[in-house]
Amino acid sequence: MTVLRPTAHGSVSEPGVAAPPATAAQQVRAALAVALGVIALGYLGSAAVVALVMAGAERAVVSLEAVSAGAAPLWLAAHHVPLTVRGASLGVLPLLPTVAVVLLAARAAGGLARRLRLTRPADALRVVAVMGVAHVVVGGLLAAFVDPPFAAAPATGAVACGLVAALAATAGVARRCGLVTLVRQRFGEGVLAGLRAARIALMCLCAMGALIVALALALSFGSVRAAFADLAPGFGNGSGLVLLCLLYLPNAVVAALSFVAGSGFGLGAVVVSPLRVVGGQEPPFPLLAALPESGSRWWLLCLLLPIAAGVLLGWVCRKADPLPQNRLLVVGVAAAVVAAAALAAAALAGGRLGAVNLRVPAGMLAVALFCWVAAPAAVVAWLAGPRPEPEDEPADLDEAETEDTEGEEEVAEGDQEAVAEDEAAEEDAEEPEAAEPVAEEAVAEQAAPAEALAEEDFVDEEELEEALLEPPEEPEKR
Structure with missing residues (x-):
């Protein structure tokens, strides 16, 4: 039977023994x-x-x-x-x-x-x-x-x-x-809680941007299909163009998020925001075919989406801390992280494409998202969270002082009883010393009758010999 043992260089450690740190x-x-x-x-x-x-x-x-x-x-x-x-x-x-x-x-x-x-x-x-x-x-x-x-x-x-x-x-x-x-x-724990809450808010905002992109592509399906037919006719070319559009899909989500926040975005002479739309000539790309040619008043409802993200953030932070001011700190940290992430994403999503420049205003987007998210989140976190317990009234304090006084009196009485019990115990401890002579006299009295009996039962040898030499008495005849 083969016995498995650790190698000389220690690559295999013994069972139950943790490997040393690297x-x-x-x-x-x-x-x-x-x-x-x-x-x-x-x-x-x-x-x-x-x-x-x-x-x-x-x-x-x-x-x-x-x-x-x-x-x-x-x-x-x-x-x-x-x-x-x-x-x-x-x-x-x-x-x-x-x-x-x-x-x-x-x-x-x-x-x-x-x-x-x-x-x-x-x-x-x-x-x-x-x-x-x-x-x-x-x-x-x-x-x-x-x-x-x-x-x-x-x-x-x-x-x-x-x-x-x-x-x-x-x-x-x-x-x-x-x-x-x-x-x-x-x-502190508040900053860490803010980082965790910011992750939820960012996922919510990204979902909103993706929803706007999907709606824009669905409403502009004809223009998008025409762009595919012009640029990549045939199945093979179309599949490659679809893959290229998927690679740029996060860029479109960031631009849509900027549109939802109100800061909008621009591509050359084209400007798109909920407040105004400026049309122009855009490069022939399927994702750009979804850009609108004119605006609508209904687009102002898109501004409610980041407010909804702020409400969700406040609901997540409502139990972060028992104190409302500490919950506001958590909300502030989360909103700051959201703004910083939006700033970085907007800076990476834009850039020059030949002679055309894709502009996603990073600073304006960060400020807008911070305001849209932080304000409703602070209100919800302040109102929906737990409240600190109210302080006791003065009457309760008087009752508490009375109870303390009674307790002190009971303690004083208990101390006096304890002192009396200690004195009684000391007296009991002294009594056995006085009772020792009485006990010795009782023992002496019990020993005296025993000695007297021993002396009465003792018979001399001469008396014993005389008693043995005397003839027995004859019984009397009747």
Whole structure:
């Protein structure tokens, strides 16, 4: 029978014995391997998308060289590196690949922290630094050697790729490496509750933006279909264009959210907002075919959607703290996080598309969402939450003082009884000492009759001999 034993180098630990924590060098090596794996998976995913688009296009030759040449620009675009195509600026980059890359990096960093049992902020710093540096190097090299007709600035590529990877890795290791606990200790539980509530508000706002996009596409179905027929006739070309529209769908959701908030958006000479609409010539793209040509008064009802998100946020925060002012702090933190997320999303969603500029006013959108969300949330959280208990009346205080006085008197009486019991116990302890002579006299009296009996029962030897020598008496005859 074979007996399994640990190896000499300790790769297999004994049952029930926890593995030792990884050293700093082991953490760096493992983080580097994970970073390279994330880069490779992202590149392969970009190549798969390019190959799928080329396979559906007519008269397109699918080759390894062509797919590799198209995968590098898409990977850079996923990390939001601005590109140029034949000298024309491509600043409006799709957000869906960026979301996929962030989720992949965060998941990989979180899995690394779980496997290595990382629990300290210093461990998180090593993982984030290694992930960021690896993406900086690879992003700078790909931007420098990207194949024409694409081009990118190496410095911009390095900084953008490293920043996206570092932020994603930080989100992945935040909970396991104690960053969440550190935030709680530094800023309190209210800030952490605000961060959790902001996540719900952001999901609600994103759902509202997606609803507006779906309604716009449904109402402009004829224009969208005509755009598909003009740009990509046939099933293969149409499938590739559908995939491209899906990649830009988050950009459309951000623009629709800006429309709902009242700040609106612009594309060249076209301006769209609930208050006014300015028509113009837009590029031939199916998502842009859903833009309206004229406004309507009914669009003002769209402003109720962010108010509804604020009401939901207030309802979520209503039990965050017993005190109303503390609940307002939670609402303020959540609204600030929502505004910051909207600011970043609007900055990433817009950009130049050749001679046309897609404008999503990031600052105006952040301020508008903060106001629309924070005001109703504060009202709901203040009114719907628990109230502190009222203080006792003065009569209750007098009763309490009377009870305390009676209790003190009872305690004083109890102390006097205890003192009397102690004195009685001391007297009882002294009585046995006085009773000792009486006990000795009783013992002496009991011993005296015994000695007298012993003296009466004693017979001398001479008397005994005389009694034995005397003849027995004869019985008298009758």
